[in-house]
Amino acid sequence: MSTETRPxxxxxxxxxxxxxxxxxxxxxxxxxxxxxxxAVRGLSLTVGAGESVALVGESGxxxxxxxxxxxxxxxxxxxxxxxxxxxxxxxxxALSDRRxxxxxxxxxxxxxxxxxxxxxxxxxxGDEIAEALHAHRTVPRAEVPARVLxxxxxxxxxxxxxxxxxxxxxxxxxLRQRALIASALxxxxxxxxxxxxxxxxxxxxxxxxxELLAERRRAGRALLLxxxxxxxxxxxxxxxxxxKDGEVVEQGPTAEVLAEPRHxxxxxxxxxxxxPRARGTRLSGPRAGSALPRPRTGERVVLRAEGLGKxxxxxxxxxxAAVRDVSLTLREGRTLGIVGESGxxxxTTGRLLLGxxxxxxxxxxxxxxxxxxxRGARRRALHRRIQVVHQDPxxxxxxxxxVARIIAEPLAATGVPRRARxxxxxxxxxxxxxxxxxxxxxxxxxxxxxxQRVAIARALAPRPRIVVLDEPVAALDVSVQAQVLDLLAELxxxxxxxxxxxxxxxxxxxxxxxxxxxxKDGEVVESGDIAEVLTAPRHxxxxxxxDxxxxxxxxxxxxxR
Amino acid sequence: xVIPRIRPGVALGLAVCVxxxxxxxxxxxxxxxxxxxxxxxxxxxxxGSAHWMGTDENGRDVYSxxxxxxxxxxxxxxAASALALAAGTLVGVLAAQxxxxxxxxxxxxxxxxxxxxxVLLVLLVVAVLGTGTGNLVAGLALxxxxxxxxxVRAEVLRVRGTGYVEAATVLGWSRLQVVLRxxxxxxxxxxxxxxTVGVGGMIVTGSALSFLGLGPQPPTAEWGAMLAGSGDxxxxxxxxxxxxxxxxxxxxxxxxxxxxxxxxxxxxxxxx
Numbered sequence: 001m002s003t004e005t006r007p008x009x010x011x012x013x014x015x016x017x018x019x020x021x022x023x024x025x026x027x028x029x030x031x032x033x034x035x036x037x038x039a040v041r042g043l044s045l046t047v048g049a050g051e052s053v054a055l056v057g058e059s060g061x062x063x064x065x066x067x068x069x070x071x072x073x074x075x076x077x078x079x080x081x082x083x084x085x086x087x088x089x090x091x092x093x094a095l096s097d098r099r100x101x102x103x104x105x106x107x108x109x110x111x112x113x114x115x116x117x118x119x120x121x122x123x124x125x126g127d128e129i130a131e132a133l134h135a136h137r138t139v140p141r142a143e144v145p146a147r148v149l150x151x152x153x154x155x156x157x158x159x160x161x162x163x164x165x166x167x168x169x170x171x172x173x174x175l176r177q178r179a180l181i182a183s184a185l186x187x188x189x190x191x192x193x194x195x196x197x198x199x200x201x202x203x204x205x206x207x208x209x210x211e212l213l214a215e216r217r218r219a220g221r222a223l224l225l226x227x228x229x230x231x232x233x234x235x236x237x238x239x240x241x242x243x244k245d246g247e248v249v250e251q252g253p254t255a256e257v258l259a260e261p262r263h264x265x266x267x268x269x270x271x272x273x274x275x276p277r278a279r280g281t282r283l284s285g286p287r288a289g290s291a292l293p294r295p296r297t298g299e300r301v302v303l304r305a306e307g308l309g310k311x312x313x314x315x316x317x318x319x320x321a322a323v324r325d326v327s328l329t330l331r332e333g334r335t336l337g338i339v340g341e342s343g344x345x346x347x348t349t350g351r352l353l354l355g356x357x358x359x360x361x362x363x364x365x366x367x368x369x370x371x372x373x374x375r376g377a378r379r380r381a382l383h384r385r386i387q388v389v390h391q392d393p394x395x396x397x398x399x400x401x402x403v404a405r406i407i408a409e410p411l412a413a414t415g416v417p418r419r420a421r422x423x424x425x426x427x428x429x430x431x432x433x434x435x436x437x438x439x440x441x442x443x444x445x446x447x448x449x450x451x452q453r454v455a456i457a458r459a460l461a462p463r464p465r466i467v468v469l470d471e472p473v474a475a476l477d478v479s480v481q482a483q484v485l486d487l488l489a490e491l492x493x494x495x496x497x498x499x500x501x502x503x504x505x506x507x508x509x510x511x512x513x514x515x516x517x518x519x520k521d522g523e524v525v526e527s528g529d530i531a532e533v534l535t536a537p538r539h540x541x542x543x544x545x546x547d548x549x550x551x552x553x554x555x556x557x558x559x560x561r
Numbered sequence: 562x563v564i565p566r567i568r569p570g571v572a573l574g575l576a577v578c579v580x581x582x583x584x585x586x587x588x589x590x591x592x593x594x595x596x597x598x599x600x601x602x603x604x605x606x607x608x609g610s611a612h613w614m615g616t617d618e619n620g621r622d623v624y625s626x627x628x629x630x631x632x633x634x635x636x637x638x639x640a641a642s643a644l645a646l647a648a649g650t651l652v653g654v655l656a657a658q659x660x661x662x663x664x665x666x667x668x669x670x671x672x673x674x675x676x677x678x679x680v681l682l683v684l685l686v687v688a689v690l691g692t693g694t695g696n697l698v699a700g701l702a703l704x705x706x707x708x709x710x711x712x713v714r715a716e717v718l719r720v721r722g723t724g725y726v727e728a729a730t731v732l733g734w735s736r737l738q739v740v741l742r743x744x745x746x747x748x749x750x751x752x753x754x755x756x757t758v759g760v761g762g763m764i765v766t767g768s769a770l771s772f773l774g775l776g777p778q779p780p781t782a783e784w785g786a787m788l789a790g791s792g793d794x795x796x797x798x799x800x801x802x803x804x805x806x807x808x809x810x811x812x813x814x815x816x817x818x819x820x821x822x823x824x825x826x827x828x829x830x831x832x833x
Contacts, residue, residue, distance in 0.1 A: 354731055380733040388731050395724035398743050400750070410732040462733065 126164025337513030653713025757820030
C-alpha cells in the first residue's frame with residue numbers, strides 16, 4: 001500500500017517550536033494464538049505544538065492502539081518498536097513506567113470514548129478532577145477547589161458548583177464527556193488525545209464537544225483526535241491521517257484531503273458520509289455515487305397513529321410523559337424518519353407502533369387494523385406485518401441460536417414446515433448479502449455489520465408491510481453504516497416494504513426518509529416532507545439539529561452567527 | 562466444527578465419569594465375581610492377586626463390591642439432582658410467571674424449606690416415608706430444590722426483560738411459546754451446569770445417610786453402606802474402608818471437575 005504524502009504538511013506557524021509528538025516507523029504487535037498480530041505498521045506521525053491532527057479509520061485499523069501507544073499504554077504483551085519515538089523531547093522508547101507517569105496528564109491528556117467507564121462511579125466528579133490536580137501538583141493545595149470549578153466551566157459544564165458535587169451516573173452522557181475532558185485538561189497538557197470522544201453522544205451534544213475541542217485548538221494547544229468519521233474531524237483538524245489495516249494510507253491538510261482524496265480508501269470513507277447531495281445514490285462499494293433503484297410507493301396507508309400518549313410511573317414523582325399526542329401516517333413503500341435526542345420519546349413511539357406497549361391515549365392501526373383489544377392468534381398475525389430491527393442486534397438474538405435458526409424463527413412461528421424453511425432462509429441470506437458459510441455461526445462471532453444484516457433478514461422473513469428501524473446504524477462505523485443504508489434502500493425497492501426509521505442523526509434521516517417527524521421531550525415539534533422540513537425548518541430545535549450534523553462541505557454556516 | 566481444547570484435569574474427570582457410568586450400567590465388564598458372592602474361607606483377606614482390594618468380613622470381594630456400588634451411588638446423586646432440577650425449574654418458572662400471589666406463596670414455602678438444616682430435612686423425610694433409595698432421593702431433592710427454584714425465578718425475570726424475548730413477541734409467538742422456546746431454556750442453562758457440580762455433593766450426602774443406615778439396605782453394595790459395614794474391622798482390615806471411601810472421593814472430584822467446566826463454558830469463561 002502506498003502512502004500519499006503531500007508537500008507542505010507541516011503548519012508553518014508551528015515550525016520553530018519542537019513537536020509534542022514525533023514518531024517514525026512505529027510498529028505495534030500483540031501476541032496471538034497463531035503468532036504475533038501486527039496492529040500498527042510503520043506509522044510516522046508528528047504533532048507540532050498547537051497543531052490539531054486527526055487519525056481516521058474504521059474499527060480494527062489500529063488508530064486506537066496508536067493513541068494508547070503514544071501515552072505508553074499500548075496494553076499487556078504489546079511489542080512496540082520505532083525508529084524514532086519522542087514525546088515532548090524525551091526519547092519515549094527508553095522510558096520506564098515511572099518516567100512515563102509525569103508525562104501523562106501533565107504533558108499529554110487522554111480522553112476515552114466511554115466517559116461512564118472512565119470515571120470512577122463511587123467518586124464525585126469534582127474529586128476526580130481535584131485528584132488530577134493533586135497528582136501533578138500544578139496548583140497550590142488551597143486553590144484546588146476553585147480551579148476544579150474553573151476547569152468544569154471551561155469545559156462547558158453549566159452550574160459547575162452543583163456538578164462537581166454529583167456522581168458520574170447523575171450526569172448525562174454529554175456532561176460526563178465534558179467532565180472527563182476537564183480532568184484530562186487539569187494540568188493544562190500541551191497535547192490532548194481524544195479517542196472517539198463523541199461516538200456515544202447525540203448529534204447536538206457531539207457538536208458541542210467538537211466546538212470545545214476546536215476552542216482549545218484556537219487557544220494554541222495541540223490536539224490528536226481519533227475517529228471513524230471524516231465528517232466529525234473535518235471541523236476540528238488541521239491535518240488528517242487516514243489509517244487502514246495498521247498503515248497510514250493518506251495524509252495531508254484536512255481541506256485538501258477532503259476536497260481531492262487520492263487513495264481509494266479515503267474516497268470510500270468520504271463517499272460513506274450521507275451528504276445532502278448523496279440522497280438517492282449509493283454510499284458504499286465501487287458503485288458509490290450511482291443512483292439507487294427507485295422505490296415502489298403507493299397511496300395506501302399501511303400505518304396510522306392518532307394522538308398517541310404514554311406516560312410512565314416514577315416513584316415519588318408525577319408520572320413522566322414519554323410521548324404526548326403523536327400522530328403519523330405511513331404509506332406503502334415509503335420511509336418515515338423519526339428524529340430526536342435520547343429521551344425524546346422516539347423509541348417509546350416505536351414500541352407503541354409495534355404493539356409492544358399499549359398507549360394511554362390514541363390508537364395505532366397497522367394495515368387498517370388496530371392493536372386495541374386484539375388478542376391471541378389475530379394479534380400474533382398483526383405482529384408479523386410490522387417487524388423491527390434494533391440498534392444492538394446482538395441482544396435481540398437468543399444467545400443459543402446460530403444464524404440459520406435465528407432467521408428461521410419467524411418462519412417456525414408461522415408454522416412453515418421444517419423442510420420448507422431452509423430454502424427461504426437461503427433466499428433471505430442472499431437478499432441481505434450474507435454468504436451461506438455464516439449460517440452456522442453464532443451471532444457473537446459476527447461483525448457489527450453482519451449482525452445487523454441478520455437482524456434485517458429475520459425482520460423480512462414474515463414478509464412484513466412495515467419495518468421499524470430503531471437506530472439501526474447508530475452503533476456502526478461510517479463505512480459499515482453506508483453499506484447497511486444501501487442495503488435497506490435496495491430491499492425497499494425490491495420488496496415494497498415501508499420503513500419507520502428512528503434515529504438521532506438528522507444526516508442519516510435526510511438520506512433515507514421521505515417524510516420526517518422531529519421529536520423533543522415526547523412531543524412532535526415539526527413534521528412533514530423531508531425536503532420541506534430541511535430546507536425551511538420552522539422550529540428552532542430542527543434548525544439546531546440540522547446545524548449539529550457534521551458536514552464535509554466547507555465551514556459550517558451555523559457557526560457564523 | 563472447532564475441536565474443544567480441554568484442560569488435563571477436566572479430561573481426567575471426563576474419563577473417570579465414563580468409567581463410572583460403564584461400571585454403573587454394566588458392572589460385569591469390570592468384575593467377574595458377583596458382589597454378594599461370599600466365601601467364608603476367605604474373610605478379611607488383604608489386597609492380593611486373587612482379590613485386588615481384599616475381601617470383607619463375609620469373604621466378599623471388595624473390588625467387585627466397589628464396582629457394583631457405582632450404580633446405587635450414582636443413581637442417588639443423579640436422580641436426586643435431576644429431580645431437584647425439574648421440580649426447582651417448575652416452581653421457579655411458576656413463581657416468576659404465575660403472578661404476584663403465586664410468587665408470594667412459593668416464596669414463603671421456599672423460606673420454610675430453607676430454614677430447616679439439610680440433613681435434618683432428609684432425616685425427616687426418611688423417618689416419615691421409611692428407609693430406601695427412593696425416599697432418600699426424594700429427601701435429597703427436597704433439600705436442594707429451594708436454591709434451584711430461587712435461581713430459576715431470578716433467571717426467568719432477567720431473561721424476560723431481554724431483547725430476544727421482545728423480538729420473539731414481534732415475530733408472532735404466543736406468550737406460552739415464548740416462555741417455552743426462549744425463557745425456560747435460557748433460564749435453566751446456567752442451572753444445569755450448577756446441578757452437575759451439585760451431583761458430587763448429593764453423592765456425599767447420600768453416602769453419609771447410607772452410612773447411617775437410611776439408604777439402600779444391606780446386603781446391597783453401596784459405598785456409604787460399605788463404609789458403615791467396615792467400621793468394626795477397619796483397624797485390622799484397612800482395605801474394607803479405604804477403597805469405598807476412595808471411590809466416593811474420586812467420583813465427587815471427577816463429577817465436580819466436569820460440572821465446573823460445564824459451568825465455565827455456560828458462562829463463557831472458556832473458549833468453545
